[in-house]
Amino acid sequence: MIRRPVVLAMAGVAIAAALAVAALLISKRAIAPVSPPPPSSFDSQTKLAGARVVALGDCIVCHTAKGGKPFAGGLPLATPFGTIYATNITPDADTGIGNWSLEAFTRAIRNGVSRDGHLLYPAFPYIHFTHMSDSDIAAAYAYLMTREPVKATAPANALIFPLNFRPLLAFWNALFLRPGEQQTEASKDAEWNRGRLLVNGLGHCASCHSPLNVIGGEQPGQAFDGGVVDGWDAPALNTLNAAPKPWTKQQLVTYLRTGRASEHGAAAGPMLPVTRDLATVPAEDVEAIAAYLLSLQKPVASSNAPRAVRASAAPLTAAQQRGATLFAASCAQCHGNASPMQSPGQRPTLAFSTAVNAGTPRNAIQMVLGGIAWHGEDTINYMPAFGDVYSNEQIADLLSYVRATYSQHSAWTDVEATVAKVRKENDAR
The missing domain is CATH 1.10.760 (Cytochrome Bc1 Complex; Chain D, domain 2)
Structure with a gap:
């Protein structure tokens, strides 16, 4: 009879061997580095088209750390499997993509493979970018290669085993990656x-x-x-x-x-x-x-006619009454019925709010905790944060009142526990 430690050892060897074979079978060829192309090698129209492509792809958001230089990477991306740090996509030859050819850039976009041959994590949405046209990819390349080079190395990723073993991504790609430019449908405009x-x-x-x-x-x-x-x-x-x-x-x-x-x-x-x-x-x-x-909308199962005020004759619960007091103190100036700030500020009634009518209180909680930050002259929306002002119980009371007063949907459950959970998640980021 084989003892359990021996079985475990044999299993460990088998797994290690399988991973080694996978690494050999799945490895991708490196594409030779090039000298960083001079900005003058790209015409102005291509660069302008590239700015449009990069904005549509939201590239600067994921590839810019808080307080960092644009496109220089380092932003932590939290996943259920650990933290991935966005890479530097400025034209720095040592830490960015300055020595990438258009061929290498295109392969990364279409197949999720870096210039040196290692597989990229799908936090980079190459399973969607793969559908881009060749001209859009070339334009994005031209735009990024004419940005300011920034020498910045992203921190090492912190992922759990075995997901930190990149060759296993080939199996993920086999399940989810369908490479190739998207074709038009002749029946549509x-x-x-x-x-x-x-x-x-x-x-x-x-x-x-x-x-x-x-x-x-x-x-x-x-x-x-x-x-x-x-x-x-x-x-x-x-x-x-x-x-x-x-x-x-x-x-x-x-x-x-x-x-x-x-x-x-x-x-x-x-x-x-x-x-x-x-x-x-x-x-x-x-x-x-x-x-x-x-064009993607599903059939509506029932009427969702809005209402701006509480229609139910049921009295407010004690928690909702406490929430009503908090609403009057902190929210009514902007969100109350006939608020002097509601019309000029174009603030919709909370009866229409996506967050208030959602199936979970998560977004409403996030709004109350963090608000919407002030961004100077370009500010369109602003809401003060109340995370340091109100306790979990008070936020739960406030949102229970808002839900009961402005939404047609049933009350959220376990709101206070969800507030505590969201706070904990935010603190961990």
Whole structure:
């Protein structure tokens, strides 16, 4: 009879051997480095097109650390498997992509393989970028290669075993990567096809707005059903017609370009910087995105007619009464009915708010905890943070009152516990 320690040792050897074989079979060839191309080698029109592509891809947000230089990397990206640090994509030859050829850059975009042959983690959304056109990839390359070179090395990733073994990503790619430029659908018009390319490719919207499986891949058949990103619920994009006031194309365009829709709410969390990038691209790009998203809507199961005030005759609970007092003290000036700041500030009634009508209180909690920071003269939306002002119980009371007063939906459960959980998650980032 073979003893258990021997069995475990044999299993360990077998696993190590399998990983070694996988490393040999899966290794990719390196592409020779090149001398950093001079900025003058790219024409102005290509660079201008590249600025548009990079903005649509939201590249600066993920590849810029807080307080860091643009595109120099170092931003920590929290995942269920540990922390990945965004890389430097400035044209620095030593720590960035300055010695990458267009061929190497294209391979990274299409296949998730670095210039030296190692596999990239799918926090870089190459499974969506792979659908980009060759001309868009070349334009992005030209734009990035003409940015300021910054010498900056990203910290080492901190991932759990065995996910820190990069060759295993080949198996992940076999499941989720379908490389190649996206083809147009002849039965659809040009705007729809453009929107489809931007949403499924450059914009990589499904990577945030879809549920993920246990290995971090998008759940098959559940694209745009909603997800969780950086502690925020990314709402479903295929039920926009089921909002208390269904989204129109113009409202969606306005929201995506300004961060605010007068009958839905304001962008916050990870979505806010996306809207700032989209504000810099031609309006027809955002109109195409909106047109495509609105074509994905599921049938509405029931009426969602909005109401601005509490319709139920049921009395407020003790917790909701405490919340009403907090609302009057801290929120009514901007969000109360007939508030003097509501009309000039274009603040929608909370009855229309996506966060207030959501299935979970997570986004409402995040808004109360962190608010929306002031960004100087370019500020569109601002909300003070109350995380240091109110306790978990007080925030739970406040949001219970708001939910009962402004939403048609049933009360959230375990709100105080969720507040504590969200605080803990935020502190760990």
